[in-house]
Amino acid sequence: MNLEKYLELQNKEFEEFIYDSSKQILLAAETEEDLIDFYRRRGETVKKYKDDGQSFIAVTKNSEVHLFIKDSNRSYRSIFKDFLFDRFGVPKESIKSELNVDHVFNKARAKSYFIRMILLDEKVNKQWGRAYESVITKIENTIMSSKKRLVLLDYSLLLKVIGFDSPKKSQIKNDNDIIQISNAIKKKLDNKYPDNSIEKYSLEVFLRAELNLLKNKKWRNPTYLESKQLEYKLTAQNDTAEIHNIRETFHYLSLVSYEPIVDIFGDEIEIYGAELCNSGQIISRDIKDIIDHILNYLEYATEVLIRFIEKNRKLIEIKITTFKESFRDDDTYSYKFYIR
Known part of the structure; x- marks a missing residue:
């Protein structure tokens, strides 16, 4: 395989995330065990x-092959070139200086982690390093006391791997700048990927929240709730499309914090140190198990009532009630999520 063909394969995997953000693409894992467990739970090998x-080396069900290297390893360039030759037959001499062997997730943000390696244009890599990555690293070191065991691809890092320019903190002076920058990025994506299936709403929500984090060191209003989103009431047998939409919504709920505190009291779940964003993935296993249980129960429900409670356009509580045909108390499941 030549270098151009390999770059096509690499980009194709990341570009799939544009159309389906539920696709989990691992960028970094804190330990060898975390790395192996992530792929093993998907029936894949490391x-x-x-x-x-x-x-x-991790091999996916789709025969994608990923290389992870410890952040402290200084031989990562030569190891990655060996990997490309051994697994894909890419000649080492074809990888010119214009292409960087890059830790797709910045080493300074994931010390002592195993990090996914990619090839990236040198100019793009340096620009993201000087702009977004340097700022976000300082913010995380200042305001976040603990880190995720796993790091998955999000929309910001997606822009990096597909070669877009990095947002700059100096460009963000007010909320209107945030809107203009996110709209410009979305327009550029529309031009490069002219397909209506792109998850434009989730992407816009995430980018606006991320840009606000760069400006104010705070992830603000990640949900941008509209009044029509505050309550759903439906009959599952008659509204299968709506059930599907609700299931997708819960798949995209993501905890935007590092290791939130989760307390469970029967049917009430309190989450501290976290906000919910309508894009990305759920990392906390406690939360994921609860969400999965709700999603599975939706299939057997006759009626579902979902109420989003918001204050100042910020999500603070979710209430979910599912009913079966009998409407008896023991066939009714209610869940409350308090976002602190």
Whole structure:
């Protein structure tokens, strides 16, 4: 395989995220066990690449092959070139200086992690390093006391791997700038990927929240709730499309914090140190198990009532009630999510 063909394969995997953000693409894992467990739970494999235990190859069900290298390993360039030759037959001499071997997730944000390696245009890589990555690293080191065990692809890093310019903090002076920048990025995506199936709403929501984080060191109003979203009431047998939409909504609920505190009291779940954003993935296993249970129960429900409670356009509570045909108390499930 030549270099151009490999770059096509690499970009194709990341571009799929544009159309389906429920696709989980791992960028970094805190430990070897976390890395192996992520792929194993999907029926996929991970094995050591070099004997030093600092590099691992993961093979997906779609035959995609990913290389992860410990952040402290200084030989990552030569290891990645060996990997490209061994697995894809890409000649080492074809990788010119204009292409960087890049930690797709910044090393300074994931110290002591195993990080996914990619090839990236040198100009794009340096521009993201100077702009977005340097700012976000300082913010995280200042306001976040703990880190995720797993890091998945989000819309900001997607822009990096597909070669878009990095947002700059200096460009963001007020809320109107945030809207203009996110709209410009969305327009550029529309031009490059002229397909109506792009998840434009989720992308816009995430980018506006992320840009606000760069400006104010705070993830603000990630849901941008509209009044029509505050309550759903439906009959499952007659509204299968609406059930599907609700299921998709819950798949996209994501905890935007590092290791939130979760307390469960029967049917009430309190989440501290977290906000919900309508894009990305759920990392906390406690939350994911609860959401999965609700989604599974939706299939058997006759009626579902979902109420989003918001204050100042920020989501603070979700109430979910599912009913079966009998409408008996023991066939009724209610859940409350309090977002603190």
